[in-house]
Amino acid sequence: MQKTKILAVAPYEGMADILTDIAQSRDDIALTVQTGDLFTGRDIAMQLAHKNYDVIISRGGTAELIQSAVELPVIDISISVYDILLSIKLAESYNGKFVIAGFPGITANAHLLCDLLQYDIDIITFKDSADAVNHLKKAKENGCTLVLCDVTGARAAKDIGLNYNLVTSGRESIENAVAEAVKLVHSSNYVHKQKDLFQSLLTEDDREFLIYSPAGTLWFSSIAIDEMNTSLMNFVQTYIKSFLKVPNQTVSHQIRDNVYTLYNRHLIYEDQKYTAITICKSPALTAEDDPGFQIYNIDNTSSNDFADAYNGTGKAGKIAQIVEEYAKSHLPVLILGENGTGKGKAASLIYKQSNYKHAPFYSIDCSLIKERKWHSLLNNENSPLNEVDSTVFFEKADALSLEQIGDLFQYIDQTKLCTRMRLIVSLSTNNSNQPAFATIRTFMENHLSCLTLNLPPLRERIDDFSGITALYLHRFNVSLGKQIIGFDVEAMEKMLSYNWPNNLDQLQHVLKELVTITKTPYISCDTVEAILKQEPDYGRVFDDSVKFDGTLDEINYQIILQVLHEEHDNKEKTARRLGISRSTLWRILKNNN
Template identity: 30%
Template sequence: MIKALAIVPYEGLFEMMKEIAQEVEDIHLQIKLGNLYEGVAIAKNAEKDGYHVIISRGGTASMIQEAVSIPVIDINVSGYDVLRILTLVKGFSTKAAIVGFSNITQGAATICKLLDFDVKTLTITKDIEVEEKLTNLKKRGYEVVIGDVVTVQAAKQLGMTGVLITSGKEAILEALEEARRSYRLFSRLQQDVSLFQSILDCQEQAIAVIDKQEKIIYENKCFNREFHWMEVENSADVRKLIQETALTREKQTKTLHINHSFWKITTCPNEEGIVLFFEKNDLNQVIVQSGDRNTNAIEFQSSVSYTHISGKSDQIQKVLKQIDQYGKNEEPVWICGEEGNGKDLAAHSIYLKRKTRNEPFIIVHCDLLREEQLKDLMNEAFFQKYANGVMYLKNIDKLNSYLQKELYHILNIGNDKKMQWLVSSEDTIEEKVKNGKFHRDLYHTLAQLNIHIPPLRERKNDIEDLVHVFISDLHPKYGNGVVGIRQDALEELTNYDWPGNIDQLKQVIEQLFLQSHSYYIEKEEVKTVFKRLEQQEKKNDAVTPIDISGTLDEIEKQVITKVLEEVGLNQSKAAKRLGINRSTLWRKLKD
């Protein structure tokens, strides 16, 4: 029996390989999600665990080949894979290009010529070429980029729409056949895990060892569980601590904020490099826990991915211009709009335009913040400590009068460093200020620059672009065959008022994407989803009994459907309510 591990970069490929694994008898196939450096870390552990062969894709497969000594099989991109994505992108109204290595672009260029698709193809030889290629494309008016995971991620960082070329079943079957051939040729057993590695893996501390080039050469299970190396390496404070240790050759201890938690880090130099020990600090319990709710009131984001704000309406173009303009200075920006209308996305965009080095993006969830928490933050000099960051006060209109007053006091504390403030609220904030329900001075201090995001019902010509963006984002996540939407189905979506705005549209598209049985979302499928929404509104909070006369599968379907209706078709909330993950929910809906 061949013991194989598939390391895949997106959820859709994960699900497809799980289905194929059930049909294969001579290969014991395990599948894990991981991309690039994360995939390398998983592969190293797999080699230690005695796997005979690793199956991966694209740049991740290439990196794994350099990191392990066991055979690594690349899932090649087939012509069918390229054709499917080109069909999907045909629905976009903007200029598109394919950027990738020759194994993608050669076949793609031929297919584009055969089918008369106006899609430019650019070939790269190294992943470091991607950013330059995409920057030039953006200057020439290209907004949609098709490629592998590296290309798609780089496109999104530049504010472009990235569309991932996903792998089909036939490419996976070919990779499994290649795994069989490689196993017969290179079959070998892994060396036993050494005693010191077993001891380290039993430690509750997260432990990592880096060499003199600051590359990780060992990580224990706790480290791998808590965070992978790329997240730690992105921290300027960690790099500084490592450099100080290397320079002084003395043991160092410091408390830093990494991966949404505070860690006490001890560095010990040796001849080969530096050993790092990570222990969670009790400060986490003081600062970030939100009372009785299992949610963080303070959220740190050290690396925010750029998500393109889509739309061709005059209203959204005005918002984009304001974001670009306000991203060039440090004045407070107040973003208002209805719930679900992209206020967080606007705040993220401004942060990324202002970011020059490693300033953290700190989100204060004002609807979760409690008086005692704010006092703890002030006692810890939290706002002074992170004064070089960007502070986003999300839903500031949810603060009570005491917290509003205390926040105004914080804003007026003298400090050499100037905190950058971003704020979001509902449209009714000016009325609250006028009626004395919101602190007038606090509002005028933070509302020096204003952005109003209009509701989706007032800019319906943005819906088409948003639908295609959502479909392209869902494709690599779930891996089914949906590549577009029928025009009459799109008209049904456009005629709806969308009280939940963009968030609701995204949830509905995800529901349609999962339930569609063809390559295109049909009008009747849209009408069915809208009918459920209408029934949900009529039911309000009325209790509808579950019919238990059917089979277990039928009863389960009723429960899932009812929960989905209650949470407004939100897949994440439904999965959480049901105590299952999103992938399991997707499979149950698909059956």
């Protein structure tokens, strides 16, 4: 025989004990008993309602609150005339004035009883729990020393030092409520059979299903109670607000050895919008903490650093505009730049601004992924490369072997990857003389007709330098609890004269160290020099293109030309970097011309 599954929320412990005893005497019910009054009871019901109960039992104001919060039928345990009469008879032996107070569940029958028996007893009805104390204070001022009440009244009476007797529901009233609950469920037995059959069908599916009410309450779950995975549900909760607003989203997250992918859609029922979530589980290709393969979604990608570093005027502003335009396209994107120029953050920003943002962003660091995992990525049926409408980012693709590059090209062509998902690839121009760099760039630009984003090195962005440092300083002030205003003039000149071989990444960690050790409002030149001395290539003002096979004057001229190029023909900045006067610079240039 199918048992009626009942959730009972008892406002007080005594009722919970009676309910438990009743459950033990009946073999046609499966009863879960929880204790909680009013909002606590409502919250308990909201948390448990989705766990396949047929009906909920509670009492008074708690039952009313539960009924307004959940979709399941709620049976109110009545307080019978007999229950109230019993309380009155008990109070008659009390030497003092008493009143009856509570929600309508008590006071309606109290009025009926007092009218019939012509009892002269004051009766107070609460509209809500907030006004209980004020009502009882007035009663106390009028000479009342005892109140016959429900749980809300008992709590208020206790707060103001007033004696109280709790009007309890007798066993007969509770048994009647249980019987009514069973009868109600049996009367809709056909519907419940349908529900159970659909429940079984969904439970046996490889997928899991969740349905949320318009208010965001979990209304249905196919996940068995003993399988309720805390990490998985926490992941769902992260996106539920977004899911309630926007349909047809896809997010993925790896939990231990599995990847969980969530798909949401909206269902309209009786003019109410419900949110259905389908959960698919697949074996993960890598360990959860593998830095070579990461899964991101729209809410947990990080691109603010890139926006800070590339917003503004001049070259920086153009880069930001290009990123925005590239994001609108479906074409593959090739990102070129030296180490530390923010290629990964640029890829993240393209994703966040694109039409692909409601599906996952898969980041693959080609310098960290091993051969076996690379093989799985291209051949495993659970590979993220088989997804649709997602974004895949091959970071540091020039770290791949020529054989791996050939396999990737073949996979892209044979599976029509670029028609299914957004492809983004980054190459480090530090490796531009390597065969892998040229091979990938040629394939991307000539075969895939990709969009190419060139990120300039920091040394070519002198006009943006002070703005970038100001943004980073503000961020480090907040995170480190400092109030650094900026740099001394000489300190900024020292920063500008450095070559910054690792670009924005290097600038950030240098600034963090400077902010950490600086105790004055402005960062001094000595402090900058002390930190920069620890950095690679400090003091170097020329690159490998400078030839040392000429005379000293010819070598000096080569160095001046290079620095002049880096300073965009600004002779004042060039002279300052080289530590010479402008007239000396002018004379050397004139003599060599």
